[in-house]
Amino acid sequence: MKLILLMVSTLILLVGEGSADRILSSKRVKRDLTSPLHRGGIRDPFGSYCQRRGGCCPGRDDLCTVPYLDTICYCDLFCNRTVSDCCPDFWGHCLGIEPPFIGQCVRNGNKFLSGQTYKENCNLCTCGTTGRWECEQNACLIENDMIQSVNRGDYGWKATNYSHFYGMSLEDGIRYRLGTQRPSRTIMSMNQIQMNMDPQSEHLPGYFNAVEKWPGKIHEPLDQGNCAASWAFSTASVASDRISIQSMGHMTPQLSPQNLISCDTRNQGGCAGGRIDGAWWFLRRRGVVTEDCYPYVQPKQTPVEVGRCMMQSRSVGRGKRQATHRCPNSRNYHNDIFQSTPPYRLSSNDKEIMKEIMDNGPVQAIMEVHEDFFVYKSGIYKHTDVSLTKPPQSRRHGTHSVRILGWGEERDYNGLPKKYWIAANSWGKNWGEDGYFRIARGENECEIETFVIGVWGRVTMEDMHNQPNRHRRN
Ligand SMILES: *[C@@H]1O[C@H](CO)[C@@H](O)[C@H](O)[C@H]1NC(C)=O
Ligand SMILES: *[C@@H]1O[C@H](CO)[C@@H](O)[C@H](O)[C@H]1NC(C)=O
Numbered sequence: 427m428k429l430i431l432l433m434v435s436t437l438i439l440l441v442g443e444g445s446a447d448r449i450l451s452s453k454r455v456k457r458d459l460t461s462p463l464h465r466g467g468i469r470d471p472f473g474s475y476c477q478r479r480g481g482c483c484p485g486r487d488d489l490c491t492v493p494y495l496d497t498i499c500y501c502d503l504f505c506n507r508t509v510s511d512c513c514p515d516f517w518g519h520c521l522g523i524e525p526p527f528i529g530q531c532v533r534n535g536n537k538f539l540s541g542q543t544y545k546e547n548c549n550l551c552t553c554g555t556t557g558r559w560e561c562e563q564n565a566c567l568i569e570n571d572m573i574q575s576v577n578r579g580d581y582g583w584k585a586t587n588y589s590h591f592y593g594m595s596l597e598d599g600i601r602y603r604l605g606t607q608r609p610s611r612t613i614m615s616m617n618q619i620q621m622n623m624d625p626q627s628e629h630l631p632g633y634f635n636a637v638e639k640w641p642g643k644i645h646e647p648l649d650q651g652n653c654a655a656s657w658a659f660s661t662a663s664v665a666s667d668r669i670s671i672q673s674m675g676h677m678t679p680q681l682s683p684q685n686l687i688s689c690d691t692r693n694q695g696g697c698a699g700g701r702i703d704g705a706w707w708f709l710r711r712r713g714v715v716t717e718d719c720y721p722y723v724q725p726k727q728t729p730v731e732v733g734r735c736m737m738q739s740r741s742v743g744r745g746k747r748q749a750t751h752r753c754p755n756s757r758n759y760h761n762d763i764f765q766s767t768p769p770y771r772l773s774s775n776d777k778e779i780m781k782e783i784m785d786n787g788p789v790q791a792i793m794e795v796h797e798d799f800f801v802y803k804s805g806i807y808k809h810t811d812v813s814l815t816k817p818p819q820s821r822r823h824g825t826h827s828v829r830i831l832g833w834g835e836e837r838d839y840n841g842l843p844k845k846y847w848i849a850a851n852s853w854g855k856n857w858g859e860d861g862y863f864r865i866a867r868g869e870n871e872c873e874i875e876t877f878v879i880g881v882w883g884r885v886t887m888e889d890m891h892n893q894p895n896r897h898r899r900n
Contacts, residue, residue, distance in 0.1 A: 475513035476501035482520035531559050548595040565820040567591045567599035567800050575812040576798060582844060583805030583864075585798070588857060596797055596822055598652075603853065604795055605654025605699040606827040609877060613703045618773045619880075621781060630780050635832035635848055636667070636788050643670035644788065644831060645680055647861025649854035651724035653697035658686035659852040660827035661705035662714065664790040665766050667829070669883030671787040676890045679764050682720040689735035696733075697725055702790060702827055706769040706881065713763035719753035737761070767882040774875040776845075776868040780833055782880050788831040790879040791849070793865075793872045795826040802858050806836065806846045807865045809872055828852070830878070833867055847874065 475492040476482050479501055483490035486504035492513055499505075499513035501520055506512050517523055531538045531553035538544075538553045545551070548566035551559045568591050576585035591599065608614075637644045645666045650659050662681040670678040687696045690708035694700035708714070720737050736754035749761040772779050772789065783789055796809045797820060813821045832848035845867040855861040865871050 474515050474519070475499055476515050476519045482516070530557050533559070545593065548593055548598075565596040565797070565816070565822070567594040567596050567797075569820075572798060572812055573801050576801065576810060579810065579812065581805075581808060581810050582838065583807045584803045585801040586803035588801070590854070590856070591800055596820065599800055600795075600822050600824040602652040602654050602697075603650070603800070604656055604824040604826040605650070605695075605697070606657045606660070606792060606825050607695075607699055607701045608825050609701065609703060609792070613701075614877065616771045619770045621773070621778050628777065628781060630777060630784065633832075633834040634780070634784055635834075636783060637831065639784070640667075640671050640787065643667065643675055643678055645670075647850040647855055648683065648722075648852045649724075649861075650683070650852045653687070653725050654695075654699045655683060655687050655697050656827045656852055657694070657700035657702050657705055658683040658690070660790050660829055661702055661709065662686060662717075663829050663850065663852070664788055664879070665709055665714070665764070665881060665883065667788045667831070668766070668786070668881055669764055669885060672883045673885045673889055677764070677885070679762075680717040681714045681764055682717045682722070684717075684722045684733070685714045685720045685737055688733045689737055691735065702792070702879065703769075706766065706879070709764075709766040709881075710768055710884075711765075713765035715749055715753065715761055715763055716758075718758045719749075719755070719761050721755055765884040767884055769879045769881040772878040772880055774870065774878070776833075776875060779830070779875065779878050782878075783830065783832065786880060786882075788829045788850075790827055790881075791830050791874050792825060792827050792877040793874040794823045796823045796872065797821060799872075802863055804859050805864065806844055807863055807871070828874075830874075834864070849874075 475494060479490075479492045481501070483502040485502065487502040488500075490502040491498040491500055494513060499516075500511050501513055501516055503520070505516060530540070531542075533544065540553050540557075542553045543550055546561055547568065548564050549562040551561035554560040568587055570587075573585040573587060576583070594602075609616075645663055648659050648663060650656060662683045662685075666679055666681045669681075686694075686700075686705055686708060689712070690700070690705060692704070694704050715737055723733060737749050737751050749763055751761065753759060753761050769790075772782050779789060797813055798810050799807065829850045830847050831850060833846060834848065835843050835845050838844050846864040847867045848862060848864055850862050851858060853861070865874060868875075870876060
């Protein structure tokens with residue numbers, strides 16, 4: 427009888443959040459097919475603990491412990507008072523009773539005990555005392571029904587499941603994947619440049635892509651990871667393209683977003699968001715080194731740390747623009763600094779934006795990212811109404827910044843023209859159309875035409891002569 431009780435008792439796992447994590451994190455778990463299955467497929471080990479200890483302790487005794495996995499468990503009568511930290515054989519060995527049967531849940535034919543958990547997309551489900559799974563109700567970044575609704579509907583674009591977004595909540599997606607603050611009212615009222623152009627008579631092609639006009643000078647989409655620093659990524663990539671174009675390919679630097687994230691810290695939030703006007707100020711006054719020199723360190727953990735500035739750059743006199751520090755990596759010693767002129771704001775007229783892109787290169791644009799944008803796979807994006815009937819927590823948006831580098835026009839199945847922008851995101855090349863996306867043009871979709879920025883790289887005649895040599899290896 428005692429033996430049976432002992433065996434039954436080891437089946438029980440009564441744990442709170444904290445101790446559950448300690449147990450599950452152990453790699454030294456003995457596998458046993460008949461013991462309960464835990465999160466991560468780890469099973470609770472059988473064994474005698476209080477028995478091996480040689481007995482139990484009356485009342486509360488915080489020293490009445492036995493090593494258990496990579497932590498300890500208790501054999502005092504106090505152990506199941508609030509959150510149970512009792513050894514698996516506590517009830518059988520110390521109390522001589524069956525372990526308290528609190529609840530049992532079933533999932534995929536497996537039985538789980540009260541307190542055990544599993545993760546369903548972005549929500550943690552816990553086996554409750556009534557034998558029912560109790561799941562968190564967060565809106566997830568990837569929702570299957572949203573993908574299906576978009577794909578079944580006639581929205582002009584298709585959605586897909588991204589494994590690197592799966593399991594994240596929508597709130598975390600908004601918090602960690604965007605990262606551009608809306609410009610202040612003063613910045614928003616910045617004068618728009620006057621173009622000497624008559625939008626009606628100006629000839630603009632039906633399709634244009636900067637990648638084709640300036641081969642080798644337009645940089646590929648970047649990946650910000652779980653770091654809300656699109657302010658740094660969009661600024662660095664627009665500046666990289668502009669410098670490459672204006673130097674006619676003499677310099678084709680891929681500028682370092684990390685340099686901005688870690689060093690442009692005045693009123694900037696690093697991986698917690700920042701302002702593009704601040705980023706341009708830094709590029710103009712301080713300058714930024716290349717990605718090779720100051721590589722991006724994708725934060726592994728959230729909430730993310732910005733990292734100490736490893737590159738206090740300062741231009742020292744005319745024509746001599748080198749960082750005062752070495753590159754923070756051992757392979758590269760080209761610590762040249764690249765700078766820009768002050769940025770200028772374009773009008774929201776799509777023709778003027780198009781002319782600017784065609785004449786001078788890609789531009790930076792702010793946009794509002796809504797919940798359905800994360801699952802965009804291909805086509806001409808427009809924010810859909812598929813989440814309209816859902817609770818407010820499923821309909822979220824946040825401010826982002828991207829690089830626009832071209833445009834085009836397509837006819838839908840009704841024969842109606844659909845105009846679009848071609849833009850680069852910073853969610854890696856596995857997202858969207860190889861890291862790019864197309865979005866409706868001429869209707870200020872997601873406010874993408876509201877605040878558009880152009881800039882000149884600071885390129886001197888000297889740069890045109892010197893740079894190719896400086897960057898040549900051997
Ligand atoms: C501890 O376990 C015993 C035996 O199952 C149970 O009767 C008692 O209510 C538990 N104590 C608390 C505080 O949960
Ligand atoms: C989406 O991808 C994740 C991870 O790759 C997978 O576990 C999940 O089942 C997928 N969801 C759907 C609806 O296909």
